[in-house]
Amino acid sequence: MQIIRRKAALRAFTQAWRRAGGTIGVVPTMGALHAGHLSLVEAARAGTDHVIVTLFVNPRQFNNPEDLAKYPRTEESDAEKLAPFGVDVLYIPEPEEIYPGGFATNVSVSGVSDGLCGATRPGHFDGVATVVTKLLLQTDADRAFFGEKDYQQLQVVKRLATDLDLKTEIVGCPTVREGDGLAMSSRNLRLGIGPRETAPVIARVLTGAADIIARGGNVLKALDTASEALLAAGFDSIDYLELRSDPDLQLMTKADRPARLFLAAWLDGVRLIDNLPVSAPRKVETSEDQPLESA
Known part of the structure; x- marks a missing residue:
């Protein structure tokens, strides 16, 4: 070389x-x-x-x-x-x-x-x-x-x-992740021991929100719940947590086309970013003896 x-x-x-x-x-x-x-x-x-x-x-x-x-x-x-x-x-x-x-x-x-x-x-x-x-x-x-x-x-x-x-x-x-799910980044080296243990919450929270949205859940409610979970876990603040269309990155409130969740959050003075794809909501099969539950 x-x-x-x-x-x-x-x-x-x-x-x-x-x-x-x-x-x-x-x-x-x-x-x-x-x-x-x-x-x-x-x-x-x-x-x-x-x-x-x-x-x-x-x-x-x-x-x-x-x-x-x-x-x-x-x-x-x-x-x-x-x-x-x-x-x-x-x-x-x-x-x-x-x-x-x-x-x-x-x-x-x-x-x-x-x-x-x-x-x-x-x-x-x-x-x-x-x-x-x-x-x-x-x-x-x-x-x-x-x-x-x-x-x-x-x-x-x-x-x-x-x-x-x-x-x-x-x-x-594709994004490469640590064994605990944290997206690899040079910025991870700046996290203290405790914050480094907290950081993988990002991937878990995003995965949970993406699954809710993919099942047809309310997007804004899923994002609010995810934000609350991150702050409760010890994150200092959130720059953004949004659903955007893929690949033109238009803001979305309903996953009716290819989309991704995007996050930027601060932890221990370090700004961490991540994103995950979100599939279109899956249809729920119903029958007379298996009616849809009311929302």
């Missing part, structure tokens, strides 16, 4: 791969790699001839300077984790490779970026869209792999790739 910090050096590799007829996959990351990231690398390895993993802590997608300062930088251990996975290049661009002097361009995606994290983190998805566009162009990728845990981000990236006629296919990969 080659570690490269300059786009000119990166292009020497990608151009050689192109001349040989190879395909290129990229896994964009901000480092602090865990099994979720590595599952994306495995998907890229299986789906393309050459794999680039990028590592760049993008300042433009942080609303809070303290959050940016606290974000873990673990370049050496990240390289060690990637070593067994057949990665061709670990691209760790210097800041000026992404944002050179005088940089004045912003990529903004409307629609799917509205609401959810777009509402609570103003400018966040502009930062994501801008850096991802840069990385897709610099790596010349045929396919880019993103996790479904950041599902709104996935839809933003799909939209920009379509709208800007980028050749890169955006591939969504």
